[in-house]
Amino acid sequence: MRSRSPLHNHRLPLTPLLLAIAAMVPAAEPAVQPEAPGDTAVASQPGQAEVAADAKYTEALGRYRAGAFAETLDLVEQAVALYPPHRGAQQLRSDVLAVLSNRANRLRMAASWFGSLQDIRTQETAVRLSALLERGDKAMAAGDFAAAELDYDRVEIGIRSFPYKFDWGELPKQVADKRNAARDRARGAELQRQQDDRTAAAETARQQADLQAEALRLKVDELMRRATAAFNRKDYRRSEVEAWNAYELDRRREDARELYLDSRREGHYSFDVAYRVERTEGIARVAEEVHKSLIPQNELLVYPEDWQRRTLRKPREIGTSKAEPWMAALNDRMEQRVTFDFQDQSFEDVVTFLRQVTGVNIIVAPEVLAAAGGGTVTLKVRDMRFRDALKWILEITGHHMAIQDQAIFINNQPVTGAVVLRLYDVTDLITPVKDEPGAELAYSAASGGSGGGDLLGSSGGEETAAADPEALVTFIKNNVTKDAWDKDDVSIQQRSGSTLFVSQTPEGHELVAQLLANLRNQTAMQVNVSVRLLDVRKGFFEEIGVEWHNNPTNMISSPIANNSGVYNVTTNGNATSGSGTSLGGTLYQQLPGNATSIGYGITPTINLGQALPKGLVLEGFAQGFLGMDQVNAIFSAAEDETDATVLNHPQITCFNGQRANAAFIGQYAYIKDYEIVSSNYDPVIEVLNYGDLLDVRPVISSDRKYVTMEIRPTNVGLVGVFVEYIAAYQIVGNTGTTGGVVVPATFPIELPNVQVQTLRSTVMIPDRGSLLIGGFNR
Template sequence: MRKYRFPLFMLPALVLASCQSTDEEWFLEDFGWSDSEETTEAMETAAPDPTPTAPDLDEVTALTPAQDPINQAGLVNQRAELELHQAKTSLLSEQFVVLADNAFQRGDYKGAAMLYADALDLDPDSRASRDGLRRCEQQLAGNAWDVDSAEDRITQEQMRRANRRIHVSALVRDGDSAMAAGDFDTAVSAYQTAEMALRTSPSLAAGSLDYNLVSSKLTGASQARSDYIAARRDAEKAAAELEAQATRDARNNYLSNRVRSLFQDANRYFTRGKYTDAVRVLDALLELDPVNKEALDLRLVANAAWHATRQRDTDTSFRQQWKATFDELRTMAIPPKNIIEHDIDYWRETVLKRDSLDKMVSAAEVDPGEAAIAELLASTRIEARFENTIEEIADNLAAYTRVNFVVSRAVREDMDEDVKTINLSFSRPMPVAQILSIIEDMTQGQLRFVIRNGVVNVLTAEEAVGGNILNKYEVRDIVRPIQDFVGIDVNLAPSGGIELIEEELPEREAKVLSEDDLLAAIQENIEPDSWDDTATVTIENGTLIVNAPPATQDRIKSLLGDLRLSSNIMVEIKVSFLKVEDSFLQDIGVDFRGLGNDSTSGIAGKGDDFVFDDFGTDPGSPGAPGTLGTGNDSGMYFREASDNVNIIARTENLYDSGLGNEDGLVGSGGLSLQYTFLDDTQLNMVLRAVEKSVRREVLTEATLTVSNTQRATLTVANQVSYVGDFDVEIAQAAAIADPIVRIARDGVYLDVRPVVSADRRFTYIDVRPTVATLVRPIPSFQTSLGTGSPVTMQLPELKLQKIATRVMIPDGGTLLLGGMKIINQQNLESGIPLLNRIPILSFFFSRKGEYESYQKLIILLSARIIVPEEFEPSAEPGSAR
């Protein structure tokens, strides 16, 4: 820092000058100008302040409006406040000086110095506080003043003056820039502040920083602002006059243009054959001009044309209906392709135009203005950063949305400030409607925002109650229970057995919610505090009757729609039993038997009738072969001429078990060849050869469509009656058999219960499919009752294929429930020892059979979720729905 040396005799004067505060210091400090070190350094390093060029007075007058009287009144108020502030600080400074004098007299120099310093801070012009502070410093340090400190004080004072002058110059430059940009309000404010600073501190004026020049700039800026306001007012007035004149001209030309337009519309409709529309347009024209002769004549012509067209359309419609009737009869036999089939024409012409029951019984009409306000609140997105009262928030939201917000008197005067003060901070933009809902939740319903009479009303909970409307909702599809159907367990009841008891399911209370549960859900979740006062809700005969405000009605309608999402779902379930079989059978053998006539019918056999009589009296039968086989006839006979040698032989190759399977292939049919040779040696040969193969696939599929969570059954079966038992009635030594007739069922049975998952992508299914096959003919047997003739009873045989399980299956997918594999392999051989091993000769003394069967049973489950809305036909192009 540069130091200046002064003679010693000037030290007291310099000290007094350094302790004096300039008359403009209080003003500049009150406006926020401080003597910080940063400001001092900036002043020392800054370039010399260029002298601002004052604009021409005429140019300023042309650009700036006149001085605003409101701003002049503001300056007077500021000056009065400054004078009052100075008087208060001077009085308080004097009180601190009195307290400091008392402390100095008591010898408390340190305390007195602090009090003098406080007084000097309040009033820098107080000479008493400065003298007292100097005395305290002398008493405490013994040397309170030196030349260096005085020089430093003078230098600081010069820097403060230069800093204040820079601030005033900056204000003038800001005003000049604002004038050049056309911001007259900013220019007037800057010039007013600079003028007041120069008026209160004339010592700041130097060079181009002149009070008169700044005052002339202020006058020019005020005049330019006034001219701008006047010019804008004149332009708005001229525009309003032009608009009014245009409205009058349009009103004058409306009638003639309207009549001309209606004539054109009537002509266009008549040309296109739309005579009804033409008559309607001409009627509207006659309402404007009842004596228009051309309109009257045209209406008579259009009316006559309409009658002729109506007669022609009636004839055409009769012919079309006649043809459509027979087309319908021809197409009724065609099976449907989809799960749900729609009559497209009927759907588009009738169903789509049908209003829902909720809409038809609604007692309230939606105000278009309120709907537009609600749409605007839902579409306007802002960042919610509030820590204000509800009145300030309402003003801000009104500025953002351009919708009027009206705060009721009860909210302004009666509601607690803690409730009205909202602290809300979100970093992402959100709709204003959502912000209002969050505020209602934060105040626990004490504040309500209600759209009414074209504005958003900010009301208390008591004031918001009102404006109720009565509406009715059809809820039978929600509260009425669906019927469950229990399937039967297919089986045969044995004689004297216990009959099966049918399963009984608990009765459902409702399809989705019962009436009490639905009322509780509404009252507990939608405006819980409003149902005890004016709003009411009840259910009568499946109709929900609600008397509540429109906002509550909308929430109830939304809740009912959500409940119906799951109740309208159906599931198509398919269970397939696929049986695959690949079987082969071969049986080849030669027997020597059958000589002579051993038959009671047909052609007599050749050869002598010699039989085996040395092997017992029971040679066997085809049903129960004995030692010799199925009989005692011979197959080869040799006798000498002297009858001394008789040789009888017989061969019959039998299997211990039957070849094949009754469910597959059996060894019947094929080639049967009998050859007889008669000579000294008689020979009868029987050749049996058969070969069979089969490959087949048998598919049994049951399909059932059922509502979600409902238990349903499908039965496609035959019922066969049979005599299963007898009741014996004894009377007068006679026994009478009273038959007991039972029922055997076979066919396809399906018992299912689907439950669709919440995301409607999977289905949980309790499934119990059954395929029952009754073996025919039904076996029977006879038994004796002891007396009288025997009775015949039947013993049916039932083959069952069934499974019971619970599975989860994706929508439209197929799941393998289970299955069974059956493999049957038989390789049988019967022959005479030794002879059946000799090539070629073994063919005549053996029988070989081979049977192979491969079977596989697969049970498949398919499920498809049906949402009726997805099957609706698409609307015609250009239609409203």
């Protein structure tokens, strides 16, 4: 590589170089061939031409390095003209022409120049600046003014810091103009972008406001729709709340405000109406409850507070009632969760896997493994209890298991545990619930005279006989492990009347206990029957009449005021005689025939002997003068209305299928007959029972939804008592020494008559249903 001088404008010394070139030419250049005749003068002196051309070349090279390309071109042309074969001059001439050919692009010109000078680093700088300038132009064309400004700025800095004093021409000014233009365009683009952003933000805000307004409108419309629907179905409270919520969201909605006020107004009105109705109903209910509270009645069956704890009691049995520790530990391990996926695995491998995972002792009988290894298992479970998973595996393979002696034993035949003895108390099962039927009435009117008198006598239903314990034993043998009772160690015996001694395997004991529990659950159900005996009378009583007291004396017949004449008015009304006088008139009092059938003991003073009127009249008066106090003392009014009266309200609680009754009896003692005692008549007193009797037998359906009830209501009423007299003689004064006096006497015998009304029926009613029975007249 050629070395360059740090002083770019210093010309190279020519004399040593020319001498070196002159010394080297004879050896380096071949012999010159003869030229054409026109070049004879030059060829005759080849050494001088080469030296002159070399001198021109040396001067041109100095000017080239100084950057004077035009002068360099002239000098190198002269050198070539003096000595055409001069290679250095020809090469320099090519470099100068290459540089001058890029005069329009100073950077390319500089790159070509430094390339000819073999200054690689400076050439790279020029090429990089040229590339930056082109990239800046492209960025300007693409609209990326910030990048273009950055590239132009880098080009400008590169030109200012260029290591050679190069003639850049107008390039620095052009680069500065481009940089300023890019900066202005970038600032304008930034301003335009900011303006566009502000416009877009304003448009977005407007759209968001429109969306919020639309969402608010839709929300308010939905609330108004709900409020209107609630108002139409007269749910004014809901309508008021919805309308107020809508009005709170948008205070511009007058329709929401109006609907809120209308709902509030209608709600108050409906509340007043409902309150009046509820108040009237509440008063009626309170009166009814007060009336019912006056009737003695029993409450429903009340269980003790610790009943749940008592239900957990276990029946008595022989042996320890607490499970052994190994059994509890084994049961805990069988509750753990397992996950596996067996695909055609042998039974032995499955058992080995379960032993390792669960830690449970599993013993397999040799007969199981002898039969084809126990079979194969294909089963996939996830998070299943080990107890259930083992049951599925045994179900697939057809084997059986049993828990005994601290292990799980698996066999191909059903496995039975050791036989143990347990006692079962079955007193509640063999002692049936006693029926309590209502007594049948004696309809016979024979000489016994027992009509109605045997109401609560011995004519009731028969008591249910106690169950046979042997029947229960037979039932258990036929339904629990039927084939196992023939074995020597297995047995069941009934002793002490109500205790079963059962020797069975643990599995058999579980089945026996389950059977007895099911029997107890079936017989332990109870039914509550609420009964109301009503006296229904739809009656209305009204009375308007005269109340005659005459107290104090002469209150009604007292003289009237002075200057008051007697006015005989034939029609109802009043007459006045002037200022300060009393009311005058004639009172004709006679009520129509719907008030009473007797005249209350009043006898008219006129028309004696006539029939009593069906009303009230003034005693001793046909006409008179009545003042205000007299009128208030005479007239009276009364009104009464009766619908129904609760006579009795019993509640009967009985077992499923048990007959029970409720009786409301009154007693009447009467003289039935006479017995001869000491020569005299001694009366025989009998008691007659009458009243109401209800006999029921409820049977619960299997689905616990209905109750089939046998009902037998009976009403016995005392109609009247007829009295007959027996004429007989009675001995009076018998002292034993002298005879007594025999006097005639009469002895009464009472014959009561009763009215019997009864009903026999069987009905089915739903649970908590009601049944109305009517038609019993009093």
